[in-house]
Amino acid sequence: MQRDLESKANALSKIQKDVSKNHQVRKQYTIQVGENELVLKELELVNDEANVYKLIGPVLVKQDLAEAKANVKKRIEYISAELKRMDRALKDLEDKQNSKKESIFKLQQKMQAVQTKA
Amino acid sequence: MAAATRKGTATPLGAVFSPEETRRAVARVTEAAAGRRAELARLQGFAADNAALVSLVQRLPDELSHEIMVPFGGAAFFPGRLIHTNELLVLLGEGYYAERSAKQTTEILRRRGMELEAQVEAMKATIADFEAEAKFFESTAAEASEGLVEIREEYDEGTEINSSTLDASSSATGMSDKNRVHAQIMARLDELEMEEKEAGSSSEEDGEEDEEDEEEDAGPSEDDEEEGDVLSDDNDHQNASFGASFSGSGRNDQSHGSAQPKSILKKPVGKEILKGASLAPSARTPHSVFPGQASIINSEIQLPTKKAVSFQDDNKHIIGSSKSSPLPQCPEYSSSLLKVSSDNTSHERKIISSGQKQAFTGSIIEHDANMSTFQPSKSEDLQNPAISPRPVSRFKMQKGGR
Numbered sequence: 311m312q313r314d315l316e317s318k319a320n321a322l323s324k325i326q327k328d329v330s331k332n333h334q335v336r337k338q339y340t341i342q343v344g345e346n347e348l349v350l351k352e353l354e355l356v357n358d359e360a361n362v363y364k365l366i367g368p369v370l371v372k373q374d375l376a377e378a379k380a381n382v383k384k385r386i387e388y389i390s391a392e393l394k395r396m397d398r399a400l401k402d403l404e405d406k407q408n409s410k411k412e413s414i415f416k417l418q419q420k421m422q423a424v425q426t427k428a
Numbered sequence: 429m430a431a432a433t434r435k436g437t438a439t440p441l442g443a444v445f446s447p448e449e450t451r452r453a454v455a456r457v458t459e460a461a462a463g464r465r466a467e468l469a470r471l472q473g474f475a476a477d478n479a480a481l482v483s484l485v486q487r488l489p490d491e492l493s494h495e496i497m498v499p500f501g502g503a504a505f506f507p508g509r510l511i512h513t514n515e516l517l518v519l520l521g522e523g524y525y526a527e528r529s530a531k532q533t534t535e536i537l538r539r540r541g542m543e544l545e546a547q548v549e550a551m552k553a554t555i556a557d558f559e560a561e562a563k564f565f566e567s568t569a570a571e572a573s574e575g576l577v578e579i580r581e582e583y584d585e586g587t588e589i590n591s592s593t594l595d596a597s598s599s600a601t602g603m604s605d606k607n608r609v610h611a612q613i614m615a616r617l618d619e620l621e622m623e624e625k626e627a628g629s630s631s632e633e634d635g636e637e638d639e640e641d642e643e644e645d646a647g648p649s650e651d652d653e654e655e656g657d658v659l660s661d662d663n664d665h666q667n668a669s670f671g672a673s674f675s676g677s678g679r680n681d682q683s684h685g686s687a688q689p690k691s692i693l694k695k696p697v698g699k700e701i702l703k704g705a706s707l708a709p710s711a712r713t714p715h716s717v718f719p720g721q722a723s724i725i726n727s728e729i730q731l732p733t734k735k736a737v738s739f740q741d742d743n744k745h746i747i748g749s750s751k752s753s754p755l756p757q758c759p760e761y762s763s764s765l766l767k768v769s770s771d772n773t774s775h776e777r778k779i780i781s782s783g784q785k786q787a788f789t790g791s792i793i794e795h796d797a798n799m800s801t802f803q804p805s806k807s808e809d810l811q812n813p814a815i816s817p818r819p820v821s822r823f824k825m826q827k828g829g830r
Contacts, residue, residue, distance in 0.1 A: 349521040365523040
């Protein structure tokens with residue numbers, strides 16, 4: 311029973327690590343989505359004549375305004391989809407975490423009962 | 429009254445929330461708050477940079493070309509000129525740049541500044557939340573270390589309904605029930621006075637009566653202590669209703685304190701209590717105690733003397749001071765209650781239950797009679813946030829009360 315408890319505890323800690331990682335990635339994505347939306351807003355305000363450049367590595371490449379807008383829009387959509395996926399994954403992980411916690415708790419109780427009896 | 433004594437359990441608060449654990453919780457929350465504060469500093473730095481940039485960009489197109497010292501390598505400069513002063517490549521974000529004029533750049537920067545402002549505000553709000561949480565934990569830890577006892581009672585549906593209806597009706601009608609209740613109260617009062625005389629209560633009560641009469645209309649800013657006092661009386665209904673009618677009010681009012689213990693000693697009548705409460709309406713501090721808490725404290729006193737004694741021991745100093753007029757703390761009331769309580773009927777449950785039944789609106793309703801709605805006023809700075817029997821998150825209530 312001791313070993314069982316240990317294995318369960320390990321699984322729980324692993325799940326918790328996944329949860330925290332998920333949180334971090336989600337935070338990153340949220341920030342990125344915010345920034346992209348800001349960029350899109352500015353691009354809308356730029357008149358068609360202006361030059362838009364994109365920084366690719368060390369190179370500033372001239373970009374077509376319409377193309378840039380489309381790219382940014384696509385990025386926003388992609389990141390939002392990723393975010394949704396992460397949300398679902400997070401929920402799953404949390405559910406698993408809770409169930410593991412419960413099972414560990416029950417096991418602990420059983421062990422305590424056995425110990426008191428002994 | 430005839431109400432059967434309810435069975436209850438008294439658990440020291442320290443057992444439920446151990447002081448060390450709460451202290452650790454406080455530490456954790458303060459840590460998180462510190463982290464947020466660092467973020468806030470960073471954001472504010474950004475905002476400052478943004479403002480400086482705006483002013484610089486505005487000055488650039490003033491001249492056709494600016495004479496400057498151009499940095500060269502790591503540690504060298506050479507004189508140079510800044511030309512095309514109205515053409516700027518502005519970073520929009522995510523690696524996108526746009527050629528804009530100085531004026532357009534300032535527009536962009538201004539919008540960015542507004543975004544930053546919004547983020548700063550949000551950060552400040554989260555920090556405030558954390559601080560409130562930490563304060564709450566801190567007070568819990570303090571209470572736990574003081575040896576506060578949580579008293580739970582069985583909830584008797586029948587008696588509760590009676591008392592709650594009493595309260596509801598009284599609050600709704602206000603005056604209509606007053607007379608009826610008043611008559612009951614007077615009867616109780618006489619009973620209690622007898623008891624008190626036997627108990628050798630102080631002569632302060634006489635003085636209190638006058639006070640109470642004057643302030644009857646003060647309103648329901650009574651502490652739960654008053655409720656407790658009422659509770660100490662055997663009058664289940666009345667006590668319960670009285671208790672319920674008290675809305676949490678600042679406990680720290682000295683005058684309030686003095687009035688209350690006296691009223692408690694004297695009359696279990698809700699009216700008295702109201703008076704006592706009204707005594708300190710002006711002095712009422714914004715810190716209101718959870719009615720539940722107050723009732724709990726009161727109930728502590730009312731519990732079997734043994735427990736009361738232990739509680740008393742914790743507040744020995746309070747007991748002594750309770751005799752004096754200004755009683756700053758609720759525990760003082762408790763001590764006075766201890767003295768008075770001949771019957772240890774705990775009606776806290778009732779009161780708490782009835783109190784809890786009503787939604788917390790965070791407003792203090794003034795009632796002429798003691799039949800006021802039991803409105804637990806919440807404040808973030810709960811002086812004695814005893815744990816109410818209902819496991820409502822205090823923090824949540826605090827938040828709601830803000």
